[in-house]
Amino acid sequence: MSAVPPRRPAAGPVPPAVQSTVRELVDVSPVLVELGERFAAAGFEAHLVGGSVRDALLAAGGDAPRPPGDLDVTTDARPEQVLDLLRGWASSTWNTGIAFGTVGAEVRGTRLEITTFRADRYDRISRDPEVAWGASLTDDLARRDFTVNAMAVSLGPDRTVTDPFGGLGDLLARRLRTPGTAADSFADDPLRMLRAVRFVAQLGLTPVEEVVEAMTAMSAELARITPERVQVELSKTLLQDAPRAALELFVDTGLADVVLPELPALRMEIDEHHQHKDVYGHSLTVLDRAIALEEADPDAESPDLVLRLAALLHDVGKPATRRHEPRGRVSFHHHEVVGAKLVRRRLQALRYSREITEDVARLTFLHLRFHGYGTGEWTDSAVRRYVTDAGDLLPRLHKLVRSDCTTRNKRRAAALSATYDSLERRIAELSAAEDLARVRPDLDGNAIMEILGIPPGREVGEAWRHLKDLRLERGPLDRDEAEAELRVWWASRT
Known part of the structure; x- marks a missing residue:
C-alpha cells in the first residue's frame, strides 16, 4: 500500500488578482461565508476545494466565470464534529459517505460535501481507499487526482489560496499533471485515467508526457473499475463541446481497448x-x-x-x-x-x-x-x-x-x-x-373484434398489423374502405 507522496516544491505566491477572483467566489455565496464563520468560531479550518476553485482560477486566467454547482469543502474537523456544527443550520444532512470522512448537507438550496483532511492509502486491488485522517491541508491536497484540482481557498477571513503543487501554473499553461507520480496516482485509482481524458475535453488541458506514458502502460488497470463508473466518465466526455481530442487520447493510450x-x-x-x-x-x-x-x-x-x-x-x-x-x-x-x-x-x-x-x-x-x-x-x-x-x-x-x-x-x-x-x-x-x-391503422382493436366477431387474442394483433401495413402503403382509408380490406384479409385466411 502507498500514499501519493508530494514530490514537487511548494508553488510560489498566488498573484493578488487571482486571490481576488477566488475571494469573490467565496463572497458571492453567503452559505460559504457562514460556513467559514461557524467553523472558525469552533476553532477549525475549512477550505473550498475541487472544481469550484479550479474554475474560478480559470476565470482569473481570462475565461468566462463559471458559476459553482455543488461545493466541496475540506476541514480538520472530524465527521462527528462536522455534524455538530451543521446541526440547526443545515436544512438536511446525510452521512452516506461518512466512512470516507464525508458529510453531505444542504443549506438554503446549496449542496455541500464536507470532508475531513485525508491521507488515504490504497490496496491497489480495488479503488476503495483505506481511509486515514490527514494532519494538514497539504496532506489532503496531495492525494487528489491532478494538480489543477489540488488547490484550495480558505473560508476563514483571509481567504488564502493554497497551491502546493503548482496547479495554478499548470492551469494557465493548459497542462495536466498529477501531484505525485502519475503511475502511483493511477495505480491507486485507475478511474483517474478516464478523468484525464475528460479534462482534455472539458478544460482543454494537455496531459504531460509522464501522464500519457502512465495511462498507456496502465490502461489494463481500468478492469478494476465498475462499468457504471466507467460509463459516467465516458458520458461526461462525450457531452463536452469538443470531445474529439479527448477521444483520440482515449484510443491512443489503449484505454478504449478496455472500455x-x-x-x-x-x-x-x-x-x-x-x-x-x-x-x-x-x-x-x-x-x-x-x-x-x-x-x-x-x-x-x-x-x-x-x-x-x-x-x-x-x-x-x-x-x-x-x-x-x-x-x-x-x-x-x-x-x-x-x-x-x-x-x-x-x-x-x-x-x-x-x-x-x-x-x-x-x-x-x-x-x-x-x-x-x-x-x-x-x-x-x-x-x-x-x-x-x-x-x-x-x-x-x-x-x-x-x-x-x-x-x-x-x-x-x-x-x-x-x-x-x-x-x-x-x-x-x-x-x-x-x-x-x-400513423396507426384506420381501425382500432375494438373495431376489429366487433367487425370480425372475434375475442381478444393473437388474431386481433395480426389484423391490426395488416391494417397498419395497408395504411403505410396507401395512406389513410375511410371507415368503409378499411372495413372492406379487413374482411378481404380475414377471408383469405380461412
Whole structure:
C-alpha cells in the first residue's frame, strides 16, 4: 500500500488578482461565508476545494466565470464534529459517505460535501481507499487526482489560496499533471485515467508526457473499475463541446481497448469511398458534424448523448462485414445490422439505460436507409415507413444521416444535401396531410373484434398489423374502405 507522496516544491505566491477572483467566489455565496464563520468560531479550518476553485482560477486566467454547482469543502474537523456544527443550520444532512470522512448537507438550496483532511492509502486491488485522517491541508491536497484540482481557498477571513503543487501554473499553461507520480496516482485509482481524458475535453488541458506514458502502460488497470463508473466518465466526455481530442487520447493510450474496443477496431478498416484514412477518422468527423448540427438546432436537446453515441458508433459493424470486391473496392454489406447488435451489446455492458441503448442501436440500424432514396425514387409508402420506423428518433436520424455524408467531393456533398432536403420536404408534406407522427391503422382493436366477431387474442394483433401495413402503403382509408380490406384479409385466411 502507498500514499501519493508530494514530490514537487511548494508553488510560489498566488498573484493578488487571482486571490481576488477566488475571494469573490467565496463572497458571492453567503452559505460559504457562514460556513467559514461557524467553523472558525469552533476553532477549525475549512477550505473550498475541487472544481469550484479550479474554475474560478480559470476565470482569473481570462475565461468566462463559471458559476459553482455543488461545493466541496475540506476541514480538520472530524465527521462527528462536522455534524455538530451543521446541526440547526443545515436544512438536511446525510452521512452516506461518512466512512470516507464525508458529510453531505444542504443549506438554503446549496449542496455541500464536507470532508475531513485525508491521507488515504490504497490496496491497489480495488479503488476503495483505506481511509486515514490527514494532519494538514497539504496532506489532503496531495492525494487528489491532478494538480489543477489540488488547490484550495480558505473560508476563514483571509481567504488564502493554497497551491502546493503548482496547479495554478499548470492551469494557465493548459497542462495536466498529477501531484505525485502519475503511475502511483493511477495505480491507486485507475478511474483517474478516464478523468484525464475528460479534462482534455472539458478544460482543454494537455496531459504531460509522464501522464500519457502512465495511462498507456496502465490502461489494463481500468478492469478494476465498475462499468457504471466507467460509463459516467465516458458520458461526461462525450457531452463536452469538443470531445474529439479527448477521444483520440482515449484510443491512443489503449484505454478504449478496455472500455470501448469497437472504437479502436475501426482504425484498421478503410472506408469504401476512400475519402478518409480509416473509418475511425470518419466516425470522429461524423461526431464533430453531429455536435455542430445539434448545437445549431434551437429545438434540439443539447448536449444530446444519444445522438453523440450514435454518431461515434454508427459504423462499428464495418470490421466484421468487410469484404474485398473486384477492382480493389471494399464493401461492408449489412454493417448497419451487425452494428446495431454490437452497439446494443456494448452499451448494455457499460450499464447504459435500456432507453439509451435501444435508441442508439435503432439509429445505427437506420443510418443507411436514406441511401436507398436515390434521387427521390421512393414511393410515398417508403417515406411513411422511414418516418414510422424512426418514430420519435426522426430528428436525430436527420442529423446523423446528414453528418454521415462526409465526402470531400463538393459536388457530391451538395447533391447529397439537396437530396436529403428533398426527403425532408416530402416528409413534411405527408406529415401535414396524414399526421405521420401517429400513423396507426384506420381501425382500432375494438373495431376489429366487433367487425370480425372475434375475442381478444393473437388474431386481433395480426389484423391490426395488416391494417397498419395497408395504411403505410396507401395512406389513410375511410371507415368503409378499411372495413372492406379487413374482411378481404380475414377471408383469405380461412
